[in-house]
Structures are given as C-alpha cells and as structure tokens.
Amino acid sequence: MQKMRRAFFVEARDISNRMELLAIAEQSGLPIDVIRTSVDSGKAHASICSNMYKSVELGVKSSPTLIFNEGRQKLSGNVGYRIIEANIRELLENPAGQQSWC
Template identity: 55%
Template sequence: MEPIRIFYFSDVLCIWAYIAHIRLDELKTTFQDQIAIEPHFVSVFGTAHEKLENGWRDRGGLQGYSNHIQEVAKKFDHITVHPDIWANFTPHSSTSCHLFLHAIQLLEAKGLVDQSQQVFEKATWAFREAFFTQLANVSDRKVQFQIAEELRLPIAGIQAQIDSGEAYAQLSKDFELVKEHTVTVSPTLIFNEGRQRLNGNVGYRVIEANIRELLHNPPGEQSWC
C-alpha cells in the first residue's frame, strides 16, 4: 500500500507551527512508512512588520501581540518563548528563512549531506527555536549562516543552491501550491488528494484519527462519516 501523502504548510515564525512541531515527530514515529509528509512553506509572516502593525494596531500593537504569544505559550509545556518575543524585535520576513531552508533541503535531496541525519528537519526546528527562545534575527542571512554552521552544514553548498536559482524554484513551488490549495493558515495539513485539510492548532489525536480513517478505508472508498 502506498503511503498517505500529506502536504504540510507552515511558517517558520508562526507560534502554532512551533507548537505543532512535536506533533509531526509523533506522527512519524507512530505511522513510519505508512505516511509521507511533504513539507512546504506558507509566508504568513512574509511582511511581518506590516502584518502585525496593521493587524494589532487597535489591540496594543507589537506589545499586544507579544502578550498574546506569551499567553498561548503558557498552555504548552514543551515550548518556551522569550519574554520580549515580537515586542522589542520583529524580523522583516519569514520568506528569507524559507528560501535558506529550501537550500538545505536540496542538499539533503541530492545526497550532499548525510540523509540519515534529517538535516532539513533539524534546521527548520533550529530556526524556530532560535527565534522564539533567543530572539535571533533569523531573516538575516548572517544569522542563517551562523545557525547552519552550528549544525555543521556546508555553507558553500547552501549558497550554491541559492545562487543557482534552485532554492528559489522550490520556494516558487510553495507559492503555487499555496495558491492551488488556498492555504492561508500556518500550519495546514492537506491530505486525501486535497479533499481533507486541518488548519491551525489541531490536536495530535485529531490528526491521528484522520490518518487512521484513511488507512482503514480501501482506496477510492469514501467514508460514510
């Protein structure tokens, strides 16, 4: 039986994607080769300054958004966030992060790094953690290279994927898929050839139930529920 293909869209700067990362790990452990999670990016924070200044102008501005993120984080024991998150520093764009991570993903796909080390997944988590716990300016290329160096990734190889245009092509593919599937929320899981989707802060058991329903129904047979 072919594995269930799952498109997973997220934004590196999204608190809900930061929270949901552990759920993806659990899915991979539980279902292993029964599912194939295909990561993509949706630039919810593509223009972070403008988004927050406009969206939170009447709700306390950046400090109001920071307070909101702090309240959200208190509900989840597996993450921590810096007390000044978003208030004292706002990255310009998550798109820069997504481009850089796609370059790392290409290195992994081409076998230019040890594929068993899951470097793309580790790098994505490192970017999220650096921002949310250290207020690192992950939209800045110098910081991106610093994180890559800490992960012992080949800087020249990453730069080559960007310079060649291949990383941009992967990012462009994300844009096309976001448009095709009308993705507006981070994170979003799309499966069953686009017929099912789960948006935002969806609990692990809900995701698991959807996957088990697909696994237990014969191909082409729709569930009565």
C-alpha cells in the same frame, strides 16, 4: 529552524544577514557549500515560490494546515492530535472502493 528562531528571538542576531545565516547553519553542521550553491543558483528561491504557489492552489489560508487525500481534505489551525490520528487512520485503513468517513 529551531536554531534560527533561537538566534533571532533569544540571541537577537540579525538573521536577515546572509553571513549570519550561514554562520548559524555552519554551527548546526549543515552543508554550507550546498546551501550557498542553492541560494546563488536561484534553486532555493524557486523552491520557496513553488511552495507558495502550491499553497494558493490548494487554498491554504492558515498555519498549520494539513492536506490529505489529494487535496480533498484539509485540517487547519489548532487541531487536536486525536483528530489528526483519526483522519490518517481512516485514510490508511479505508478499503479500496469504499467511501471514506473523512
């Protein structure tokens, strides 16, 4: 993704063009045949649609959004790393059957 962003924003390459995308992917050492097969079969598009459906289902309204605890907990926007760490630590260290502070 970083190379795609660089190609678009810095090098002014047309990343909407499939051949350009494949060239960037190839330069990045990605498996071009796998990418072509995934796009041509519709599998790549289906995956994107699935992700979009899931985001609607989970109520994701901004980016980034971190979802924990089977969707019961959301951190959205510009959240500090200490807040993220505290939430993850609480989920990992919380004994079974006990209420979470998150």
